[in-house]
Amino acid sequence: MAVSRSFLMVLSLLSLAPLCFSHKGNGGYLYPHFYDHSCSRAQEIVKSIVAKAVAREARMAASLLRLHFHDCFVKGCDASLLLDNRGSIITEKLSNPNRNSARGFEVIDEIKSALEEECPHTVSCADILALAARDSTVLAGGPSWEVPLGRRDSKGASLSDSNNNIPAPNNTFQTIFTKFKLQGLDIADLVALSGSHTIGNARCTSFRQRLYNQSGDGQPDYSLDQSYAAQLRTRCPRSGGDQNLFFLDFVSPTKFDNNYFKNILASKGLLNSDQVLLTKNKASMELVKKYAKNKKLFFEQFAMSMIKMGNISPLMGLRGEIRKNCRRININTN
Structure with a gap:
């Protein structure tokens, strides 16, 4: 069947449209x-x-x-x-x-x-x-x-x-994926949005179990690079130091890039929820590898996934309100 010129023109224009969804x-x-x-x-x-x-x-x-x-x-x-x-x-x-x-x-x-x-x-x-x-x-x-x-x-x-x-840092892959699916998000969203850990910090209490007692048997998590683990143990002891902060991406902690995925491939994902993206699911493993190799691909998916996440069950029309102060509802009827 012949495709009209005008139809092709529309497709071409759509491909040039800025990334946005209603x-x-x-x-x-x-x-x-x-x-x-x-x-x-x-x-x-x-x-x-x-x-x-x-x-x-x-x-x-x-x-x-x-x-x-x-x-x-x-x-x-x-x-x-x-x-x-x-x-x-x-x-x-x-x-x-x-x-x-x-x-x-x-x-x-x-x-x-x-x-x-x-x-x-x-x-x-x-x-x-x-x-x-x-x-x-x-x-x-x-x-x-x-x-x-x-x-x-x-x-x-x-x-x-x-x-x-x-999702919690010590959740299993399946638990994390289920929490994403319940919000209408898929495996690509899970891996891309986890990539936000390319910036920011985590507290010692968020990953301590990986250093000392990953499976409840008093043994560390051997999927974590052992020299990196030894480094982490110096400031995250078995007890105390709960609030000590560590970079989620130790390579470029304040720059939004794809080093987070490269770290995971090197067994240096800080949180258990980071490392399981490589070790517990084939589809997520492939995405980690793709994003580690191609920053542009990661950025494109991250933007799409952020839009998708921002569309989770919004209140619109007459539902909800526009708060005057974000910390409290407008009229306290309690």
Whole structure:
């Protein structure tokens, strides 16, 4: 069957289109230009404040990226993570994945305050998290993408979902993959999003078992390079030093690149959840090898997976609210 010239032209134009997706949910669509008329400087304001925060402390890029991830895995990308204890709300900040490690909340507060001044009651905290994650990635040298916008903020939090839904450093591969699948994410998303560990830090308590008692038999994890393990043991003893920080990617810890995958191939993935991408599943092993060899391929998939993750169960239309203060709901009826 002959293919029309106009059809080929459309395909060609589509292939040149910038990376962005709209997402339909209850009450409408998420789309990148959502604030063009209601708050035209929104993205500029977020970017400026994130840039200042990362200039003050390079680690903040990873912290802000992680906030978006930990928000989206609990009842969708609705800024529930940002709520403090108040009335009947028990904060997700107290969950095992967040306690003593989630950070960057004051940067989100600063962004929200500036946006409320510029265009009151317009930009949601959930959208701030999504934009800050993208801007942090770019500032660290990673890929960019157009962020679909139009999320609204939840009026509640779930400590139990935060404890149960967010993948843990010592989870098995199958448990981690199941947690991703429950959010509508696939194996390519799992491996690419794990690549965010190319920046940031982990605490000793997050990987101690690999150094001393991986399988409950008092033996270390032999899938970890033993000279690297010896190095880690100097600052991560059997007991004490829980909060001591270690680079997730010791080669280029503040640069968003593909060294994370190269480290895994060298048996130097810091967390158990990193190393199992190579050792426990053939499909993920192949992706680790591909991303280690081809940074461009990793960047492209990471951008697509971040958009996909940002589309997890957003509140839109009349659902939820636009919080004035990201730490509490607008009207406390408790």
